[in-house]
Amino acid sequence: MEFLGLFNYWVVIVLMMIGFYIVICSNNLIKKLIGLTIFQTSVFIMYISMGKITGGTAPVLADGITLYSNPLTHVLILTAIVVGIATTALGLAIVVRIHEGYGTVEEDEIHARDKQA
Amino acid sequence: MFTAVTIAVLVAMALALFRAYAGPTLYDRILAVNVFGTKTVLLIAIVGFLMGRPEFLDIAMVYALMNFITVIGILHFFEYSAPGKSANSETVKDQ
Amino acid sequence: MESFVHVVILSMLVTTAIAIVRVKDLFAVTMLAGIYGLLSASFFVLMDAHDVAFTEAAVGAGISTLLILTTLSMTGRFEKASVKPQTDYRPVLALVLVTVTGALLIYGTQDMPGFGTADAPAQTHVVPRYLNDSATEIGIPNVVASILASYRGYDTFGEVVVIFTAGIGVLAMIMSKASSTPVVQTSLMSDHVVLRIVSKMLIPLIMMFALYVQFHGEYGPGGGFQAGVIFASAFILYAMLFGLTEARKVVNNTVVQLLSALGVLLYASVGVVAMINGGSFLDYDFLSADPVAGQMLGILLVELGVGITVASVMIIIFFTFTARSQKAGEPD
Amino acid sequence: MSIVATYLSWALLVLGGLLCISGSVGLLRFPDFYTRMHAASVTDTLATGMILVGLMLQAPTWIVLAKLIMILVFVLLTGPTAGHALAKAALHSGLKPLLPGKSGVLEADNKSSGGI
Numbered sequence: 265m266e267f268l269g270l271f272n273y274w275v276v277i278v279l280m281m282i283g284f285y286i287v288i289c290s291n292n293l294i295k296k297l298i299g300l301t302i303f304q305t306s307v308f309i310m311y312i313s314m315g316k317i318t319g320g321t322a323p324v325l326a327d328g329i330t331l332y333s334n335p336l337t338h339v340l341i342l343t344a345i346v347v348g349i350a351t352t353a354l355g356l357a358i359v360v361r362i363h364e365g366y367g368t369v370e371e372d373e374i375h376a377r378d379k380q381a
Numbered sequence: 382m383f384t385a386v387t388i389a390v391l392v393a394m395a396l397a398l399f400r401a402y403a404g405p406t407l408y409d410r411i412l413a414v415n416v417f418g419t420k421t422v423l424l425i426a427i428v429g430f431l432m433g434r435p436e437f438l439d440i441a442m443v444y445a446l447m448n449f450i451t452v453i454g455i456l457h458f459f460e461y462s463a464p465g466k467s468a469n470s471e472t473v474k475d476q
Numbered sequence: 477m478e479s480f481v482h483v484v485i486l487s488m489l490v491t492t493a494i495a496i497v498r499v500k501d502l503f504a505v506t507m508l509a510g511i512y513g514l515l516s517a518s519f520f521v522l523m524d525a526h527d528v529a530f531t532e533a534a535v536g537a538g539i540s541t542l543l544i545l546t547t548l549s550m551t552g553r554f555e556k557a558s559v560k561p562q563t564d565y566r567p568v569l570a571l572v573l574v575t576v577t578g579a580l581l582i583y584g585t586q587d588m589p590g591f592g593t594a595d596a597p598a599q600t601h602v603v604p605r606y607l608n609d610s611a612t613e614i615g616i617p618n619v620v621a622s623i624l625a626s627y628r629g630y631d632t633f634g635e636v637v638v639i640f641t642a643g644i645g646v647l648a649m650i651m652s653k654a655s656s657t658p659v660v661q662t663s664l665m666s667d668h669v670v671l672r673i674v675s676k677m678l679i680p681l682i683m684m685f686a687l688y689v690q691f692h693g694e695y696g697p698g699g700g701f702q703a704g705v706i707f708a709s710a711f712i713l714y715a716m717l718f719g720l721t722e723a724r725k726v727v728n729n730t731v732v733q734l735l736s737a738l739g740v741l742l743y744a745s746v747g748v749v750a751m752i753n754g755g756s757f758l759d760y761d762f763l764s765a766d767p768v769a770g771q772m773l774g775i776l777l778v779e780l781g782v783g784i785t786v787a788s789v790m791i792i793i794f795f796t797f798t799a800r801s802q803k804a805g806e807p808d
Numbered sequence: 809m810s811i812v813a814t815y816l817s818w819a820l821l822v823l824g825g826l827l828c829i830s831g832s833v834g835l836l837r838f839p840d841f842y843t844r845m846h847a848a849s850v851t852d853t854l855a856t857g858m859i860l861v862g863l864m865l866q867a868p869t870w871i872v873l874a875k876l877i878m879i880l881v882f883v884l885l886t887g888p889t890a891g892h893a894l895a896k897a898a899l900h901s902g903l904k905p906l907l908p909g910k911s912g913v914l915e916a917d918n919k920s921s922g923g924i
Contacts, residue, residue, distance in 0.1 A: 324695075335603065360551070361649055
């Protein structure tokens with residue numbers, strides 16, 4: 265396991281930056297939300313990686329097992345995932361309303377429409 | 382031996398991933414996601430044995446379930462909307 | 477071997493994310509996002525986080541894909557590939573910004589404790605107490621469940637309220653008003669006889685599985701959050717195959733909305749009962765004469781409250797989206 | 809008994825793994841959607857069945873066995889159903905299979921649209 269070292273964290277950062285890039289660069293609101301999800305998942309991966317102990321197993325107590333991975337990070341991320349879907353749903357609802365109001369979900373067109381008004 | 386099967390499943394996953402990326406049609410992508418989901422079910426089941434705690438197979442069950450529901454969902458929303466219909470049609474929809 | 481699988485899965489995650497950036501067809505993006513969810517859930521299994529993998533599989537790969545698809549069916553499939561020469565600098569600037577930030581963060585990781593070390597700060601403060609004492613204090617084997625529902629019960633209560641609020645928010649945003657006039661269903665999936673029959677067989681199984689996950693959560697991976705999502709997915713499956721009008725007959729709008737509030741209420745009242753019995757809010761020791769029995773009872777009720785709220789909020793969200801998309805499809 | 813079960817289990821696992829790979833190669837290499845679907849769904853169901861049965865033979869406790877059986881039943885029910893629905897949807901939406909044309913080369917039959 266030694267060679268893994270910080271590999272997980274680098275992957276987390278790469279994923280985070282990809283999500284960040286989509287959020288900044290994409291013109292489409294739905295794709296922005298997907299980018300946000302990628303960003304969010306990268307944070308989940310970071311927490312779960314921090315909780316893993318080499319040689320440990322799942323934190324469900326059983327006879328004959330002494331080393332468990334960290335249950336606290338699991339709890340934090342578990343609730344975060346469900347809250348994440350709730351916020352994504354809210355975001356999508358807003359996108360639907362924007363689409364009904366402006367007839368488009370492209371950011372630049374929305375800005376153009378706003379300038380006209 | 383579990384190792385060999387795990388590698389086989391991982392290779393299959395990678396190939397399905399490529400198909401999901403390349404397309405070309407909508408249905409190819411759905412198929413790829415479906416295959417990918419089934420392979421994930423297998424991977425979880427095998428990894429449980431590989432890591433020596435195979436009692437957590439419930440997760441594989443959820444994967445199988447969600448895989449099915451996703452495919453149904455895609456068909457529900459996209460089957461009867463002609464694939465090219467919605468392409469940029471929103472830009473002309475104006476008052 | 478485990479580390480090999482782990483590296484492969486992480487590499488596939490990165491590949492998928494890059495593919496998401498490159499693909500313009502939003503439908504394909506959604507499919508890839510579903511794969512991304514599946515992959516991250518597999519990764520969580522490798523990291524021993526079975527409860528998290530459970531949730532991510534149900535939510536990231538299932539419900540969120542469905543919600544995005546519903547939205548796409550309203551807003552159109554393709555990202556507009558417009559040529560806009562005046563804003564052409566944007567991707568380059570963004571790339572520079574992202575690279576610099578990423579480089580700084582990677583520089584920052586040098587100070588992180590190595591992966592899997594048992595003496596990292598995250599492992600040494602409060603966690604040993606949870607692992608050592610929860611068996612005697614709470615009396616259930618799944619430490620994740622005991623932290624979720626008991627040690628950090630207050631926190632989880634907040635999360636449940638957030639989910640409830642999100643449900644209200646979605647309703648406030650896009651609830652269709654004239655739902656009394658029955659929408660003429662364009663018999664969406666009535667050709668799929670095989671699908672309908674198999675699903676009819678599966679729906680009771682799914683619900684039973686959800687109940688198992690709900691009440692087995694103390695002993696293995698599972699609990700209210702996961703069970704709620706799975707339970708909701710049974711209704712979602714039904715609504716997709718037999719139409720929203722039929723599904724509304726099974727789960728009435730008002731009833732679901734009441735249930736979503738009831739779950740939060742149940743959670744809160746467990747806390748209040750503990751207060752009445754002389755403890756502090758959500759201190760289950762006071763629910764029963766025997767502290768361990770009190771903890772068991774408290775966790776059971778609290779998880780039930782979580783399950784009810786999550787299930788009904790997911791149903792509300794999905795039904796509201798679908799109703800809206802059907803309304804949008806009508807020529808008005 | 810246990811020796812036989814172990815060898816049978818390994819055989820099933822290896823065969824299942826091979827089928828997995830071959831199905832996915834088919835998914836990647838075949839020329840059109842229907843052939844890809846054929847490759848993927850046939851091998852998928854068989855490979856899943858084989859690997860799960862192979863694991864069942866090594867299940868340490870009966871609860872693991874029961875869960876594996878549940879998963880197998882579930883996959884056997886949903887896999888072919890999803891495949892069927894997918895193929896049907898593709899056909900209805902007007903995606904034509906590649907057929908041998910006059911010159912013997914595979915080509916999409918675009919003339920007879922609908923009414924299949």
